[in-house]
Amino acid sequence: MLISDLTTPALLVERDVLDANLATMSAALPGPRLRPHVKAHKTTALARRQAAHGHEGFTCATVRECEVMAAAGLGADLLLANEVLDTRRLGALVADGARVTVAVDSPETIAAAAAGGVGEVLVDVNVGLQRCGCPPERAGELAAAARAAGLHVRGVMGYEGHLMLVPSPERAERTRDAMQVLLRAAADVGGEVVSAGGTGTYLDNIWATEIQAGSYALMDTAYARLGHPFGQALSVLGTVISVSPGHAVVDVGLKALGMDHGLPAIEGAEVRRCSDEHTTFVPAEPVRVGDRVRVLPAHVDPTVVLHERMHLVDGETVLETWPVDMRGW
Template identity: 75%
Template sequence: MHISELQTPALLVEQAALRHNLDTMSAALPGGRLRPHVKAHKCTSLARLQYANGHRGFTCATIREVETMAAVGLGEDLLLANEVLDTRRLGRLVEDGHRVTVAVDSAETIKAAAAGGIREVVIDVNVGLPRCGCPPESAGPLADLARRAGLVVRGVMGYEGHLMLVQPEAERREKTEQAMRRLLAASADVGGELISAGGTGTCTVNIWANEIQAGSYALMDTAYEQLGQPFQQALFVLGRVISVSAGWAVVDVGLKALSLDHGLPSIDGTEVWFCSDEHTTFRTDGVPQPAVGDLVRVRPAHVDPTVALHDTLHLVDGTQVLEQWPVDMRGW
């Protein structure tokens, strides 16, 4: 199939860039040093490629992601890096022989894990991002509470998400070390084999965690591209020019097809002015004039919520569609 046959907007994944990204990360963080985060792509077909590259454990953000990974045979070691208060669906997966570990940061989430049939947890530690996670000094007592509840405590996790886009790299490294010192202090009190942290933005500087939860590296976006990492933009939203005026044109890719939480998308060779529900308006002064019907590749600024808006990833080689992968971990 030629990409011109696709209904737009449509998600494209360039095969060569994807393969480059997977292999580059696997060389830098082989095997268990990387626990890929599937929230970035929500696609078990892509997760299978990561598994084939030697990564047997995965990070998930939702119960649905855990369930879907287990259903396709990728339930060897799944970490739900999120607090949940109803773990019954996860407990059924454990009963079926899948390894599911859940993040906890309070007595309530520990009680919920035990009540739902979870057997293994990690203590989620606040390392500077004001979101989930307990204070480092509370990690040890929470681990003791979890063990008294009959749970195995595998270790600690902490997400330095507030540092992912910090520039320059030297500052990002320094602040990551500060965050990880908090996590290492908690690990000393908690015990266990896991010190799990990180993401695509800090994967090249975080040398303190023994596993990194990066996900966006596989597809990339324009926000992470600014860091100068060795990964390539593989994800694009394909659209068609639907209107042309003096000085601007409009492509049928809008807020319902990509996320703007990290800023406007980009279109090579021009300037994006703004996005609305179904449209992206871009400048045409001083650039080759588009025509109604022209195909345009829009580069999203944030991969995770962009992918979650679509049903299908189209694996392409240039203009040829090679495969169509369902985004089968969408929803709740």
């Protein structure tokens, strides 16, 4: 199959760029130093490629991601880096032989883990993002409560997500400050794991024992501005459906793109705006109705989840089609 045979909009992944991204990250963070976050791509075929580079532990954001990963034979060490109040489905995975660790930040989430049959936890600490995570001074108390409930406390996690897109060197300095908070909590909690980080801070964060990066594999334009050595593997293929004096329109809109990090990009063009089914752009060179255009998303995670499949391509050839099989809840 050729790219020209695909119905648009269609999610494309350049094989050579993807493979280079995986190899670059594997060299920087080998083996257990990286716990890839599957929420960025939600595709077990891609997770298998990450495992082939030596990363056998994975980070998940939803119960369904854990279930699909385990069913695909990738459940050797799954971290659900999120608070869950009904862990029965996770407990079923553990009973079937998967290793699942869940984040806890309150007595309620500790009780839920114990009741559902999840035996291992990380104490989630707020290191500045102001999302989930307990106050650092409460981490030791929660760890003691988890152990009293019969849980094994593997350590701590803390996500410095508010720093991912901060320019360097400020990003490195603020990452250090956030991780000092986490390390103080880790001293109170105990355990061997300090889990943190993401694509934005994967080199800055030298304090965590494992980094939860995910976007590096496919990349987006927001992360590309940081200058990290990862290429833009992901694009959304569209078809030019209208041409007017001064602008053109491609059939890739809000329903095919994650927009929380801003407008997408089109090489050699100025993107003006996006609506439900359309992106309006000003091309540097004339385009015609029927031309194919690759639209580069600003945020990979919410873009991928809008698509049922992604196509691994080499130039104009479609090599494989992978289901985005961790979509949904």
